[in-house]
Amino acid sequence: MGALANQPFVKMNGIGNEIVVVDLRKGAPAIAPEEARAAASPQGAPYDQLMALYPPRIAGTDGFIRIYNNDGSEAGACGNGMRCLASLVFNESGKDALTFETKAGILNCWKAGDGLYTVDMGPPRFKWNEIPLAEEFRDTRAIELQIGPIDKPVLHSPAVVNMGNPHAIFWVDDVNAYDLAKFGPLLENHPIFPERANITLAHIVSREHIVIRTWERGAGLTKACGSAACATAVAAARLKRTERKVRVTLPGGELTIEWRADNDHVLMTGPVEFEFAGTFDPQLFDKAPAP
Numbered sequence: 001m002g003a004l005a006n007q008p009f010v011k012m013n014g015i016g017n018e019i020v021v022v023d024l025r026k027g028a029p030a031i032a033p034e035e036a037r038a039a040a041s042p043q044g045a046p047y048d049q050l051m052a053l054y055p056p057r058i059a060g061t062d063g064f065i066r067i068y069n070n071d072g073s074e075a076g077a078c079g080n081g082m083r084c085l086a087s088l089v090f091n092e093s094g095k096d097a098l099t100f101e102t103k104a105g106i107l108n109c110w111k112a113g114d115g116l117y118t119v120d121m122g123p124p125r126f127k128w129n130e131i132p133l134a135e136e137f138r139d140t141r142a143i144e145l146q147i148g149p150i151d152k153p154v155l156h157s158p159a160v161v162n163m164g165n166p167h168a169i170f171w172v173d174d175v176n177a178y179d180l181a182k183f184g185p186l187l188e189n190h191p192i193f194p195e196r197a198n199i200t201l202a203h204i205v206s207r208e209h210i211v212i213r214t215w216e217r218g219a220g221l222t223k224a225c226g227s228a229a230c231a232t233a234v235a236a237a238r239l240k241r242t243e244r245k246v247r248v249t250l251p252g253g254e255l256t257i258e259w260r261a262d263n264d265h266v267l268m269t270g271p272v273e274f275e276f277a278g279t280f281d282p283q284l285f286d287k288a289p290a291p
């Protein structure tokens, strides 16, 4: 028996990023890739990311979180999912601040008022081997990568950032003018990204406002990707094109992102929405398709 059969779940969204939260604090094995894929099927609870909450492994933390994409792969960070999961733990615990261990490190969350939640996503990483990239680039503010005809590229020179996950950001004038469903998978799986990458189109509207659309590694087109919003804000500020605090508009809503000058951490603030609660049918996992 795997981890998810008969397991209660909560379906939520973070500005349209489809999130399923599973509370495994009573103990359960790690979720196998085929189980994660079966859980995301139409007979399960279709999601972009599944957030699995395990008992704390480090004293002083509120739990250990593992994050799964709907293709069964594991993600390091998920900003929208963190807000959703934290909102549930805030409700049950009455606490004002929470600390979770994730693959991307220790993340703190707190209530920001007006139904908003802030997640401290930690510091961004910029070195080529931290993104990671397959070859050395000394300056990751714009790397040599393009798609389309060699003399007339459709997209080119992305900034790359690791924000718990690998991100590539292409600067454009209109995020809706590109077929991201076509270019996204090509770029996500480009050999320059040995661990694949999240692909974002970003339009800088002003020094305080950016509009983005993201093709997510392991999940495809989503209405919102919180870590992409963080990565984009950081990349734009690094190029001195924006302030360190910006409003980011995504297809599903808005986030406020602040790259702190004092400790280098990136703070993401936004809402969450509860949709429904359910229980995973064990038969779903009997029929789990082979990878």
Ligand SMILES: N[C@@H](CCC[C@H](N)C(=O)O)C(=O)O
Pocket: 017, 048, 049, 069, 074, 075, 076, 077, 078, 079, 080, 081, 165, 166, 198, 216, 217, 218, 219, 224, 225, 226, 227, 228
């Ligand atoms: N939607 C998430 C990011 C999801 C992780 C990503 N697909 C990956 O595997 O890198 C967010 O809100 O940050």
